[in-house]
Amino acid sequence: MNREIIFNKSVPGRKSSFLNECGVSFEDIKQFIPARFLRERLEFPSLGELDVVRHYINLSKLNFSVDANFYPLGSCTMKYNPKLNEDLAGIKEFGSIHPYQDQDLVQGALKLVYDLGKVLCAVTGMSRFSFQAAAGAQAELAGLLIIRAYHNLNKNSRSKVIIPDSAHGTNPATASMCGYDVVVVKSTPEGLVDVDELSKVVDDDTAAIMLTNPNTLGLFEERILDISDILHKKKAFLYYDGANFNPLMGVVDPFSMGFDVIHLNLHKTFSTPHGSGGPGVGALGVIDKLKEFLPVPVVDKKNDVYFFNYELRNTIGRVKAFYGNFLVLVKAYAYILRLGRQGLKRVAENSVLNARYIKEKLKNHYKAVSLKACMHEVVFSCEHQRDNGVSVLEIAKRLIDFGIHPPTIYFPLIVKEALMVEPTETESKETLDHFISAMKEINSEIQFSPQKFKYAPFTTPVRRVDETAAARSPDLRWKKTGG
Secondary structure (H helix, E strand, C coil): CCEEEECCCCCCCCCCHHHHHHCCCHHHHHCCCCHHHCCCEEEECCCCHHHHHHHHHHHHCCCCCCCCCECCCCCCCCCCCCHHHHHHHCCHHHHCCCCCCCHHHCHHHHHHHHHHHHHHHHHHCCCEEECCCCCHHHHHHHHHHHHHHHHHHCCCCCCEEEEECCCCCHHHHHHHHCCCEEEEECECCCCCECHHHHHHHCCCCEEEEEECCCCCCCCCCCCHHHHHHHHHHCCCEEEEEHHHCCCCCCCCCHHHHCCCEEEEECCCCCCCCCHHHCCCCEEEEECHHHHHHCCCCEEEEECCEEEEECCCCCCCCCCCCCCCCHHHHHHHHHHHHHHHHHHHHHHHHHHHHHHHHHHHHHCCCCEECCCCCCCCCEEEECHHHHHCCCCHHHHHHHHHHHCECCCEECCCCCCCCEEEECCCCCCCHHHHHHHHHHHHHHHHHHHHCHHHHHCCCCCCCCCCCCHHHHHHCCCCCCCCCCC
């Protein structure tokens, strides 16, 4: 038997709780609703609890998440996020803080921010951190603005920033946004910065070089100290893109490699979720002579009292409203405290071990782009598979049928048919073996039945989409009309 709600009949004296709160009846607002949207009756099925639970559980299974499946998503560090971190960030006293709260009432929160900065200084070798930026890309912007402000203050204007051809795409975009000309340095056949070519382009007009180490090929820049010497002799800075810091924390710090400015993606390396575009934090660290240029406010301490300091004499100002995403800081701080220095080092070592295990098991099936030992991620080229008529895009889509999230593909741009795999330290050998088995099976399918890849994935509610049509004729929710 179905239950019914009758809309065209009113019950004297009764209003819905919501309408009652608003002080109006349904009849009051009915006149403003177009007739085609009004129903005379709305029928609800009579269901048992088990049917309802199964309905929503099955819907939830359609969501792909790291809690349920493997994310070999290179350069994005989609690793497991301990649930304890979420519990701590969910403490009411943290979540209910108002941005304009009196500083005397939030001393514990300010202490957390202050102490997290000290811990990250110890891990990176930097002298001070700001947590205002909402993401690594925004921290990059702030970092280059600091470099530009320093050069301008010293009446030493520079016009160009050097970037390797394997760099993350945000690097040249950030440099351009800051008004710099981008000079690209090619990589060697081994996938490292060509130091000889670098020497030719560094001059008195160079403001900085932007690097990630390990680089996007998953390789450690072996000549990083030579690179540092070349830049510093010209009074230029080394900017460290910390997106790939996961395999280095607790092992070697960027300051020892010669870096002057660094951003860390707390929502990557330090294990806080960053699905659906956020929330994130780009922790921005600098060496001693750049401390006064950081965005304000920063958290300082005087006589055991913590406070917001707006008085940095050369600050570049704000880069985000208020003080950054505080609850992300709670999660990162909890993660670091639980692991300690030795635990962070173990994370780095395991992330490298897992990537090298995958490379070793798949190197005879997919072409590894470098013979050098990889760090946290390994990049394969699927050129041979492409020769058999199957693109790396189609390989990525087929992986979905094995319950595996597609890896990063077509990046770095210097690798043809690139497939980048970053297993992170949190995955078990059993999970890695499942991925390896799936990749081997896919390679076998390419040899014997390549035509099936034109229709994969087969197990998803939404099948293969027409990506060309989607790009050329997007279905927009909003279009500008008129002049």
